[in-house]
Amino acid sequence: MSMLNAVAISAHCATSATHVAIETVAETGSTNADLMARLGGLRGPLLRIADNQTAGRGRAGRSWLSQPGAALMFSLAWPFKGPLHKMTGLPMAVGVALAETIVSLGVPVQIKWPNDLLRDGAKLAGILVETQNTGNAIWAVIGCGINLVMPDELEARIGRDVASAPWLAQMDRNQLMAALLSRLAAVLAEFDDTGFAPFAERWNALHAWHGKEVVLLDQGAVVRQGRAAGVDDIGRLLLDTSAGRVEILSGDVSLRLIGTQLSGVQP
Ligand code: ATP
Numbered sequence: 578m579s580m581l582n583a584v585a586i587s588a589h590c591a592t593s594a595t596h597v598a599i600e601t602v603a604e605t606g607s608t609n610a611d612l613m614a615r616l617g618g619l620r621g622p623l624l625r626i627a628d629n630q631t632a633g634r635g636r637a638g639r640s641w642l643s644q645p646g647a648a649l650m651f652s653l654a655w656p657f658k659g660p661l662h663k664m665t666g667l668p669m670a671v672g673v674a675l676a677e678t679i680v681s682l683g684v685p686v687q688i689k690w691p692n693d694l695l696r697d698g699a700k701l702a703g704i705l706v707e708t709q710n711t712g713n714a715i716w717a718v719i720g721c722g723i724n725l726v727m728p729d730e731l732e733a734r735i736g737r738d739v740a741s742a743p744w745l746a747q748m749d750r751n752q753l754m755a756a757l758l759s760r761l762a763a764v765l766a767e768f769d770d771t772g773f774a775p776f777a778e779r780w781n782a783l784h785a786w787h788g789k790e791v792v793l794l795d796q797g798a799v800v801r802q803g804r805a806a807g808v809d810d811i812g813r814l815l816l817d818t819s820a821g822r823v824e825i826l827s828g829d830v831s832l833r834l835i836g837t838q839l840s841g842v843q844p
Pocket of ligand 1: 634636637641642700704737831
């Protein structure tokens with residue numbers, strides 16, 4: 578009963594994405610895990626889309642929850658020239674590609690560093706980028722889940738403020754996927770040539786918490802506090818603290834608006 582169809586998606590794609598192989602599956606554990614396990618055998622970019630994931634993953638072992646048909650969930654395996662250190666900016670470039678596409682389709686979203694998409698301050702989409710050096714290329718598996726509708730029981734399971742996009746849910750899924758893939762493919766090709774620098778300004782134009790007081794959490798503990806000032810040329814978060822400006826490399830840290838971090842994450 579999948580509404581997704583690889584041939585239809587391909588037909589709607591811009592030339593930037595016509596070389597991407599596409600496959601759909603009704604249900605799987607995690608599209609990211611599926612592609613990570615197959616990297617050794619891939620010869621070019623591959624998009625894998627699932628109507629449902631039973632073990633969707635976020636960063637650092639966190640879960641991405643969904644139910645059939647409620648979200649658009651896909652992973653894209655893509656080979657890069659590298660070097661490896663350049664890849665730290667990739668999640669932020671992916672955020673730009675997806676946010677710009679969603680905005681162009683009429684849904685106002687912004688990016689929370691490093692790469693969540695927020696609508697009215699709540700999480701609409703999550704992005705997970707995993708990389709692996711296979712010897713002849715550096716492969717990234719770029720996973721994304723976008724909430725289209727948010728059934729009450731799913732919201733209760735997630736247990737935090739979440740957003741959805743009924744406007745996008747009304748769109749033809751194949752066309753929606755093609756629009757996202759086309760922009761993503763163009764951004765990835767450019768990123769491989771230039772790195773993150775040309776995307777910094779575009780990211781900053783979409784920054785959800787620009788100028789806001791935030792705290793940085795590492796495993797629930799506050800490690801930094803300051804005013805979010807955007808990203809630099811390699812995608813680091815600039816934080817203006819009482820001790821001056823510091824640059825934060827995306828690791829396993831989470832950002833919260835000040836005053837909101839006490840809900841459940843503090844020991
Ligand atoms: P955070 O969003 O907490 O700052 P993060 O960016 O690392 O951290 P991800 O790893 O991208 O988050 O996503 C996992 C988190 O997203 C989960 O811990 C959960 O709170 C939240 N989540 C899970 N499913 C959904 C969903 N369908 N919609 C919105 N948020 C979700």
